Amino acid sequence: MAPKLTGFLLIALLCCPVSCDHKRDFPELPAHRAEVFQQLASFRGTSRYKRDAPHSRSAQQEDWSSSCASGDSDQAKLNKNTHKYTFVDDDGSTVTLAWVGDGTGIILALTTFNLPLVWLFFGGTSRLYRSEDYGKTFVDISTILNNYYIRKEFGINVGPEHSKKVILTADESRHIGHSGKQSGVIIRSNDSGETFHSIRLPFHPGQPMLYHSTNSDFLLAYSADHVLWLSQNFGATWVTIHQFVYTYTWGPGNTIFFSTHPNGIYDKDARGVLELKRTTDFGKTFTTLLTKIYSFGFAGRFLFASVISNQTLPRSVYVSTDQGDSWNKAQLPPVSHEQFYSILAADSEMIFIHVDEPGNNGFGTVYTSDDRGILFSESLERHLFSDTSGTTDFTNVTSLRGVYLTNVLDKDNNIRSVITFDSGGEWKPLKKPDNSHCDATAKNSEMCNLHIHAAYSISQTLDVPLPPLSAPNAVGLILAHGSVGDAISTMIPDVYVSDDGGYSWSKALTGPHYYAILDSGGLIVAVESNPDKAIYNIKYSTDEGQCWKSHNFTNETFIFVGLVSEPGTKSMNVSLWGYSHESIYSTTWLSITIDFEELLTRDCQEKDYVRWLAHSTEAAEKTDGCILGYKETFQRLAKASVCRNGRDYVVSKDQSLCSCTMGDYMCDFGYYRVEDSDKCVEQPDLADRVLEFCLQGKEELLKTQGYRKVPGDKCEGGFTPNRSEQMTNVKCEQVLSLKESLSKITIVIIVISVLAASVLMMTGIILIFKKYVCGGRALVYRYSVLQTNTDEACVADNLDSSRSNTERVYHDDSDVDLLE
Template sequence: MKWILLVFGSVCLLDVVEDSFVHGKRNARTVTFSRTGRGQSRRRRDTWTTEKERFTECNTPLSVKDRELLRSHTHETGFHGDDGSSFTLTWAGNGTGIIFVLSTISVPSDSFYEGGSSRLYRSEDYGKSFHDISHAINNTFLNSYFGISAGHGNPQPVILTANLPFTKDPGGKIFTSMDAGLTFRSVQLQFHPAQAIQFSLLDPKYLVVISIDDGLWLSEDFGNNWSKVHEGVHTFTWGSENTLFFSSSPNGTVEAARRGELILRRTCDFGKTFDTIAENIFSFGHIGSFLFTSVMEKLGSPRVIYVSKDQGDHFKRAQLPSATTEQFYSVLDADEDMIFMHVDNPGEDTYYGTVYASDEQGILYSKSLERHLFGGEGKSDFTNITSLRGVYLTNILEEGGCIRSVISFNRGGRWRYLKKPENVDCPDMSKKCNLHIHGEHSHFSGVTPMTPSSEPTAIGLVIGHGSVGDSISAARPDVYVSRDGGYTWWGTLRGPHHYSILDSGGLIVAVEARRDRGISSIKFSTDEGQCWKTFNFTDHPFFLAGLASEPSSSTMNISIFGYRLDDNHKPMWVAVTIDFEHLLTRECNDQDYVTWLAHSNYSSNPKTDGCLLGYKETFRRLKTLSACRNGRGYVVSRQQSPCICTSEDFMCDYGFYWHENSSACLPQPDFLNQTQDFCLNVDLQTTGYRRIPGDKCKGSFSPPRNEEAHQKLCGNVTSSDSHTEIPPAILALIVVCSLGIICLVIIAAYMITSRRINCGQRSPEYNFSVLQIQEDDLSVNNESTPNGKLNGFQVQEDSDDVSLIKQ
């Protein structure tokens, strides 16, 4: 366990950081608002020069016609004054317009209300109107953390989980709906759910959940009937197809989870049969095609990572630095080809570590970024810019204590500082001048209301809070926008805002974040943040809680949630939904789009201009001045063409790193001491470089060969402590004779057993040893949403609770 006190400008964070196999954003389908807030930070201003503030020249007032048009499509809903202190919004699918709002009042357990009360609202017009449907579930008190779970498919499946803390029933109660909440069916359970019910990734009628007594329960008919398939289950997650992974304790004690004595099991037939695929694990995670386990191989040893890419059939040890009790691991991002792994720096409270990038198997890792900032409840600023391929943004902690932003355009192969926006001058005292973007640390500490935002269909568009100078500042930040995936930036709004990307980037909306007074206006831009217009959406200002829009970026409806005092001076929740579709009525045509080459700097060699990860991508994107509607049917149009291989298609191989003062990959200092066990089992030959996973370049180009690379890595490693040198000629003769004897044995074995054996192929199986550790809290901890989905990946929330395993 690691306690962190991170001084971030004028903000301090005090939190626990542990292993985290998944780092990501909040679940876009579920949003929770509350009436609590953090204080404003001190204010410091970047210099926005008047002669360069071109965006103010086009901020003309909204015409009377447009204002009246928007007013006629603005819908305000005031909820009951006695509604709860928190609202949870859940969308039922994309493009359905169906939203559920759960309002919850939680009170002390010994009160008359037995835990609290809740109201359930439903909208089927994108939040323009809400209807109280609490009567449809007999006004049952729903769980405030995981009361609503929405699945996929058509019709839309929805499950409500009741909170029944004082009932005499042996189990809880759920309400199921296969028509997106028009009707509900009550189901009495034999158990009490301990978390959100999770849908199968392939078929929503298959459900799984853990009970409060650590039983694993499965349903094959959308919750009508349940069967307990295992006991003593710690965590679980869906794998590919209908594979289910779960960890369980062999002796039913909580300490087993802390000692790394869990077993990892797998079922492919919904609990009818089980396979034990790993023993004595500490924790596990599943991301993309990778299955992870964290283990301690012997008493008092640091933790190490094992990875499987065949759903647990075989595991191999990841070649990463081990993590002691004062360190942690975190998977920052992963897909089918590659993993970004953060390894905390050794020592107490360092607040930074090293980002490693894996090979395609997730086994060999090389340094991608040093002094990567990480702390505070698994909060990392590592951000995947989804609007442009291969782009990642994060922050580093420099030796002097300054926090600076860096960006990579080739999947972590190279990192660079962000360019200063054209319309912003540097502070007078800045020795260095770059743009620095606030991430999860700033959001968690209350410096910014939102993290950077991008959408896959809004090509090149990035919007986020930042500051200009020699390092990031905790002063009141401004909003910046990039149209080319982070290469160039533009100062667009002063002060912190809530913002949202709509209509696949054709529309951006923003509302000023104020805690000292109510808000009544929204800003919107149809030219990717260059110009803004303001619309007053209410005559009765209210305190802003946040914005809510459909999970996809194709919608043109935005809901503004907040609260004001009612006639009895009690806080009352308010929702205002604005439909911009009636303002931008013209559908975009061919003349509204332009051809754009991504990753182009327009000055390099035309043959390689725009080449990234082996190919060019040319997009058909909306012109800046085209005020039209992409629409729900908009599909990103792109053309790809291959590129010849260059040095940009390669990254440093395992055991090498890109030194800032060098133009080549250099061997890592003391690397041999960290990899002896690996070298004893693998003949690792390398030039010091490897192609970036997923790179599709063509040609026979190879980086300059480092002739000493293999010698540096494994050339001096032997399995004996003897240092006697053998002459090369004798050594060669021994090798030849040994190979001859081995081949004779193999041939004989083949003739006797009639089994085919592949010479030189090592067994991929790994035997896990018994693991023991000290009494420290070292479990995997994920920042997760209640329903267990995070940033598109299926995750599990590991904790220290361990229970009895059924024999």
């Protein structure tokens, strides 16, 4: 027990200088920039987040309706279906969870204990557990690890869909009898973890292996010496694709895209001189698609690349819809070396892109593209985006099409929330919930709206456990933390729920909570976030958050860390992970799984569902519910129905086309919308000028009345403005080749990244819980997809030398790869 005690004491001492006062540690910045970013990210002494004295949790009263029945009648059923599992004698300081398959109930839990101190490591042990009943019980299968230490930054790498494939990456340098050679070992399973086999690699892995999206036997691996490797038989044998690779991704079919240095070297400062290459035959032949690229990415049917044609000129974005055979320059404002682009979202129809404003102000402009990804129109000004933390609050509400949430930084230096229901055509403030009042920070009661906390608030260590949550099979449902006022407040946030895709909201729970959607929205569960204090109850609602009941799941001391449910929101099981203190010297991991199937025993029938018109705001109007050119009427569960949708539930809907209106159009290139109006007006600086752009090497003349249809809009007839593009014989330069040498200037930052909208629908979801006690602070809880490199904790972690070459993190002087 003594080594373990020493380890935790060391971590506490190392962490306190940074973490104990709730401040965030910032990367090193030039002197003229550091002050600006410190002001942007710190909540002390700034008005960006409204501040006031937080309300006391001990005095919190839930705003549950007095008409809601208590959960006493359910207690006996839930008691019989509450299952506790104790990970006896497990010294793991982190635990990583992964679901294998869809609806199989199989969970793998990997615990690791590793206490780094400079170049020394204390511990370095791993244990692996397997459950076949959604976490109610586990079997210790650690013997399959053969005493290997599994690298926590790699975690459990689960294959796509129903592949049953799992990869664990070992750190051979900590294995007994290590020869010192730079090679690696993976421990793989193709039967959902029932059996494992170890494979020695001809390289040392530098990043988690990347599965092909449809063929899980195909793997890409990136070695610590910057070589791209390929396996076509689930890691049994490997071949080299290319050396000196910077970034890479799978494309359609057997296509692989990657960037490399033209001189056959690896230089970490070589952004802007790289070549983008493609292979469609697994590395037998290569095609160079672009030169002088800074970074690239692939999403939907769009291939993106940022290009520096001349080191003294700004950067530009180029887009291809034919996998790089032809390119067109996106009609966007160029950015200097001190600005950045960011792809916020992309699908087969359109692209959302953020363009940073000059001056390191922490905001920029959101543009939306046409269906070719070439012509962009201004969608939202003063969009909040911090390049210190690399976070944006831009959120795709997957429970209803065309809906996105984000935050803006107003001229008064406050952060406010806005929402769009038509894919960026128009942005509006969120309505104030009827059951809420403006908080004490509001200076203008006439501007009392709901404001949502998302990734930026979490990055700044506000008490926000989770970002907004929605799911495609829970139609219209959104859960989010927020505050009500004229701007976001740093008062302790409450949980708000929308059942109509963001048009209206209601306060559901007082104070911050962890929450999860179960049974396709038929059940919501929540656990109060109260760091380092024992939790005894879980709250649940069967009517989309109107009424809540409480279940006392334990009478023992349980320090709650995270709430876990199977990806896809169809399960009826939820697990609470945490630990108990055996003594002041040690802790023990606990998992408490609650099965709600015995509570909702009746399968839903036809009479339990109602027809609901999405986007309905004015029932008397003929155009009511028309968004993106058509109406959608869903069959969704009535709030009063207490029944089970079941795993086979499929969202049912009917569609009907609408006549076109101005609302079906975005402002065309060179035009913008006046506030609170559908009318597009010409930008003053482009008035009376011929609008032209480069398309496939030829100059195109654009004749427009200022409108272009929103990509994906299906309306017919009605408002039909004239618009034409006329190709001339004048050649235009699309991409310049790099022939001159790279000038030695510092390329500061360009962030090009995609926030995947379908994260929760992927089969392999990994969650990480950390048990490092950092000066009494809250334990860290992180959520990640197929990689475990997002956990951010103590200084002690940063001293772990094994992380330096393996993690992909945001840097102030380099790109963040697109679509990793």
